[in-house]
Amino acid sequence: MATNTLSPTSQVSARRTTVFLKLLMALSGALFVLYVLLHMYGNLKIFGGVAPFDAYAHHLRTMLTPILPFGGLLWIVRALLVIAVVAHVYAAFVLWGRANGARSTRYVAKAAAKASIRTEWMRWGGVAIFLFVIWHLLQFTWLKFNVGTLTAGGSPGMLLISSFQVWWVTLIYLLALVALGLHLWHGVWSAAQTLGWTNSAKARATAKATAGVLALVIAVGFALPPLAILFRIVKGN
DSSP: OOOOOOOHHHHHHHHHHHHHHHHHHHHHHHHHHHHHHHHHHHHGGGGGOHHHHHHHHHHHHHTTTTTSOTTHHHHHHHHHHHHHHHHHHHHHHHHHHHHHHHTTSHHHHHHHHHTHHHHHHHHHHHHHHHHHHHHHHIIIIISOOOOSSSOOTTOHHHHHHHHHTSHHHHHHHHHHHHHHHHHHHHHHHHHHHHTTOOSSHHHHHHHHHHHHHHHHHHHHHHHHHHHHHHTTSSOOO
C-alpha cells in the first residue's frame, strides 16, 4: 500500500514550486507570443515586394544605432529569447516529470486521463515547434541555404520567395503552424488560468475566446506569405 511520505511542509513547498514553475511558463510564453506577433507582422511585408522586405530586414539591424552597434538590438532580443526558451523548457519538463510521478495515485490518474490528449499535445507539440525553429534558423538566419531555383544573393526577400516556391518547404512550414496554433490556443488559456484571469464564467469565456483568436490570427498571418509565394501571387523581381 502506497503512502504519502512528504511532510506537510514539504507538500506546501512542492505546491509553491509548482505554482512558480507554471508562472515561469506563463511569463516566458507571453514573451514568445509578443515576439511571434512582431515576426508575423514583418513577414507580411513581403506582400509589398522584395525591396520593402529587404529594407525592413536591414532596419532591424540598424535600430537604436549608434547607441547600440549594428545588429545590437537583435542580439539583445535573441538573448532574451534564449533565456525564455531555457526557462520554458525547464519548467515544462519539471512539471511533466511531476505529473508522471503523481499518476501513481488512482485519483490523479483518473484526472490526468481526462486531459491526457491535450496535455500530450502540448508536450510533443512543443518539441515539434522547437525542432522546427532550429530548421527555420538554419535556413533563414544561420546558414541561409537556398533550396529553390531563384538566385537569392544577399537578399532576405529573395531567399524567402525562392524557398517557399518549393512545395515541401511550404508544407513543413504549414505543419509547424498547425502545431504552433494549437500550442498557442492551449498555452494562452493555461497562462490566463495561472495568472488568475479565469475566476468567473465571463472571464473564462473571454480567456478562451482570446486564446482562440490569437492562435488563429498568428497561424493564418504566418501562413499567408508562403501560400502566396507557392501559388505565385507574390513573385521575385
